[in-house]
Structure formats: structure tokens, C-alpha cells
Amino acid sequence: MSAYNVSRQTRLAQALGVLEPEHQGLVPAVYPATTYLRDADNGYSRGRVYSRADNPTHEPVERLLASLDEGAAAMLFSSGMAAAVAVFQTLRPGARVVAPTVMYWALRNWLREFCEQWQLELELVDTSDLTEVQSALSRPTDIVWLEVPANPLWHLCDIAAISELARAAGARVVVDATVATPVLCRPLTWGADLVMHSATKYLNGHSDVVAGALVTRSADDWWQALLQQRKAGGAVLGPADASQLLRGMRTLQLRVQQASSSALYLAQALSQEPGVHEVLYPGLPDHPQHQLAVRLLPDGFGGMLSIRLAGGARHAIGTAARTRLWHRATSLGGVESLLEHRASIEGPGSPVPDDLLRLSVGIEEPAELLADLREAIAAAWENR
Numbered sequence: 001m002s003a004y005n006v007s008r009q010t011r012l013a014q015a016l017g018v019l020e021p022e023h024q025g026l027v028p029a030v031y032p033a034t035t036y037l038r039d040a041d042n043g044y045s046r047g048r049v050y051s052r053a054d055n056p057t058h059e060p061v062e063r064l065l066a067s068l069d070e071g072a073a074a075m076l077f078s079s080g081m082a083a084a085v086a087v088f089q090t091l092r093p094g095a096r097v098v099a100p101t102v103m104y105w106a107l108r109n110w111l112r113e114f115c116e117q118w119q120l121e122l123e124l125v126d127t128s129d130l131t132e133v134q135s136a137l138s139r140p141t142d143i144v145w146l147e148v149p150a151n152p153l154w155h156l157c158d159i160a161a162i163s164e165l166a167r168a169a170g171a172r173v174v175v176d177a178t179v180a181t182p183v184l185c186r187p188l189t190w191g192a193d194l195v196m197h198s199a200t201k202y203l204n205g206h207s208d209v210v211a212g213a214l215v216t217r218s219a220d221d222w223w224q225a226l227l228q229q230r231k232a233g234g235a236v237l238g239p240a241d242a243s244q245l246l247r248g249m250r251t252l253q254l255r256v257q258q259a260s261s262s263a264l265y266l267a268q269a270l271s272q273e274p275g276v277h278e279v280l281y282p283g284l285p286d287h288p289q290h291q292l293a294v295r296l297l298p299d300g301f302g303g304m305l306s307i308r309l310a311g312g313a314r315h316a317i318g319t320a321a322r323t324r325l326w327h328r329a330t331s332l333g334g335v336e337s338l339l340e341h342r343a344s345i346e347g348p349g350s351p352v353p354d355d356l357l358r359l360s361v362g363i364e365e366p367a368e369l370l371a372d373l374r375e376a377i378a379a380a381w382e383n384r
């Protein structure tokens with residue numbers, strides 16, 4: 001049995017069995033050097049030159065990520081956005097991109113501007129509707145961007161069916177799997193070409209590192225172009241952050257399992273709550289894509305859900321103002337529970353209803369999280 005040939009949980013806990021080479025320390029070393037000594041004969045026989053190109057601190061983290069996502073290789077970036085941006089920067093004017101109407105808003109906004117600036121054709125479609133995707137892919141396309149589950153309404157998309165359609169249209173499929181994490185969903189095994197993660201969220205899990213990653217199915221020419229894009233563009237993760245990320249990842253399985261089971265408990269309980277008129281969570285049997293969710297996320301439906309408050313925007317904002325355990329903050333995937341009125345942060349033009357609160361469920365005692373939220377919902381209803 002090797003450290004590679006075991007369950008995801010064991011691979012995570014032991015970070016694939018990595019040791020620090022000089023002293024056999026159980027935690028790999030951090031390599032702060034930005035530059036390396038050139039040989040007397042003017043060569044670089046050890047292969048290291050400058051740490052914008054590569055840094056040995058990244059490598060155990062990248063190996064672990066590739067292993068978790070069942071990919072050929074992984075690459076760390078300075079943020080999730082940097083990882084996503086690198087993907088689109090490999091395109092040329094005239095290229096065509098299909099992306100979800102409802103997705104991580106900062107990326108959607110950036111993508112709109114970037115496509116306009118560089119004369120790329122962007123079509124936003126409801127990726128949960130296979131016929132819409134099919135008609136978008138009736139024309140040659142370069143990239144299909146997907147997100148599972150998609151922020152903040154938690155729609156799902158059929159990655160396997162879309163990957164087949166995409167192949168016929170000549171497109172590559174890239175999946176933002178930040179919310180699912182490799183613990184719950186491995187898009188490459190469903191036919192996607194590339195996975196993107198904001199490692200700022202669940203992978204690190206402690207709200208103290210900004211990082212991103214790409215994981216590829218094959219180390220092909222496109223992957224080489226992406227490596228070159230990171231090296232030249234310089235969106236590299238600092239070695240201290242890479243080391244801290246690896247520490248966070250060792251507990252990924254436990255954190256995701258807890259967040260996921262607490263989210264299901266909260267979704268079920270909040271469905272019965274008088275002040276809540278709708279709970280959006282793929283784990284609920286009345287979610288329109290529950291059957292797909294069971295196939296795509298067989299080990300849990302994730303730690304993210306949204307609720308729509310019966311008293312509208314004032315009720316939603318008033319609830320967020322009154323919680324004591326839930327912190328009002330953006331971001332997700334940390335050990336502490338967060339809630340956010342998404343329409344406020346996304347601004348005008350957002351497709352998110354203004355009565356919606358997005359909940360990122362942490363690893364606290366779930367009954368306490370529920371009680372805190374219930375009190376806040378009731379008090380905000382009284383004062384609406």
C-alpha cells in the first residue's frame with residue numbers, strides 16, 4: 001500500500017506521505033528563495049532558476065491536488081480568479097465561450113469585460129438546461145465554463161452530457177468546482193478537461209490564505225500554454241501560503257463532510273421555518289435537480305445553501321444583522337459559518353433575488369447554528 005494508492009481521506013491526512021528530505025520531518029519544507037545559484041560552467045544543472053517559474057514548496061500541494069481530482073497535473077495560482085483568468089488568456093480574438101448565466105459573479109463580470117475587450121464571443125446560458133447548452137454548442141466553441149454547484153442558487157449541470165456535446169463542438173470543458181471540492185465531485189471523471197478551484201475556500205478552509213488552482217486531465221499542449229501563462233503572467237502563490245494551504249488541506253475531508261451534513265440538517269429544518277419561503281439546496285428532494293445531485297454528489301451535497309425570506313429584502317438584511325454565531329461576511333468554505341445578502345454585494349444587474357441570504361455552513365454544532373438563525377429570522381420578522 002503506497003501513500004498514493006489509498007482513500008482520499010488518507011491521502012489528504014498524510015499529504016501523500018510527503019516528508020522534508022533533509023531531516024525526514026513530517027511537514028515539508030518552505031522554500032523562500034526567489035533565485036538559485038548558477039553552476040560554474042554557466043548551466044543550471046538542478047533545473048531551478050527563478051521562483052516565478054516554479055517553487056519546490058508548491059509541488060507537494062500540486063501533487064496532492066492532482067491526485068484528489070484524478071488529474072495528470074495541477075498548478076497553484078495566487079488566487080482563484082488568477083487561475084480562471086489564466087484559462088481565458090490562452091484564447092485568441094474570435095474565440096467563443098459558453099458560460100452559465102448564474103455563476104460566481106466576480107468572474108462573470110470580469111469575463112464580460114474581457115470578452116468585449118479582446119473580441120471573444122461570450123454566450124451566457126442556463127447550463128442546468130441541456131437543450132439550451134445543446135443549442136449554444138451547435139456552433140464551434142472553444143471553452144464551456146461550468147460551476148458545480150453554481151453560486152448562489154446552487155443549480156447543477158450534467159457535466160458528462162455537456163462534455164459530450166462540447167467535444168462534438170470542439171470545445172474544452174472547464175469546471176469551477178470550488179464549492180463541491182474534490183471530496184464531493186471529480187469533474188475530470190465525468191469528462192471535463194480542466195478543473196478550477198478557489199483554494200481560498202474549502203481547500204484551505206480557515207479564511208487565512210488567498211489561493212487558486214487548476215487541475216488538468218492531460219498534460220497536453222494547452223496545459224503547457226497554461227504553465228507558460230502562469231510563469232510569464234506571474235500570478236504565483238507565495239511559498240508561505242502554499243505551505244499553509246497544505247496544512248489546511250489535510251483536514252479537508254472532515255471539514256467538508258461536517259459542513260455538508262450540517263447544511264443538509266439546516267436545509268431540512270429551515271424548509272419548515274415560517275419566515276423562510278424557499279430553501280435552495282441540491283440535497284433537498286424538492287430541488288429541481290435532486291436526481292442529478294444524487295449522481296454527481298453521491299457523498300454529500302456540500303456546505304452551501306441559500307434561503308429566501310418571506311418578508312423580502314428587509315427581512316433578509318434584518319436577519320443577517322441579528323445573528324450572533326453566523327458572521328456577516330463574504331467568502332465561503334471556512335470553519336466558521338458565514339451569511340451574506342448576495343444582492344447587496346453583486347449590485348445592480350445581479351440575477352440574485354433580493355430576499356436571498358447565502359449561507360456558508362462551517363463546522364460548529366449544527367443545532368446551535370439553527371437556533372441562532374431561527375432567533376434572528378423571527379426577530380427580523382417582528383421588526384420588518
Ligand SMILES: *Cc1c(COP(=O)(O)O)cnc(C)c1O
Nearest residue numbers: 079080081104176178198200211
Ligand atoms: C471565491 C470564488 C472564486 C474566486 O476565487 P478567489 O480565490 O477569491 O480569487 C471563484 N469561484 C468561486 C465559486 C468562488 O467561490
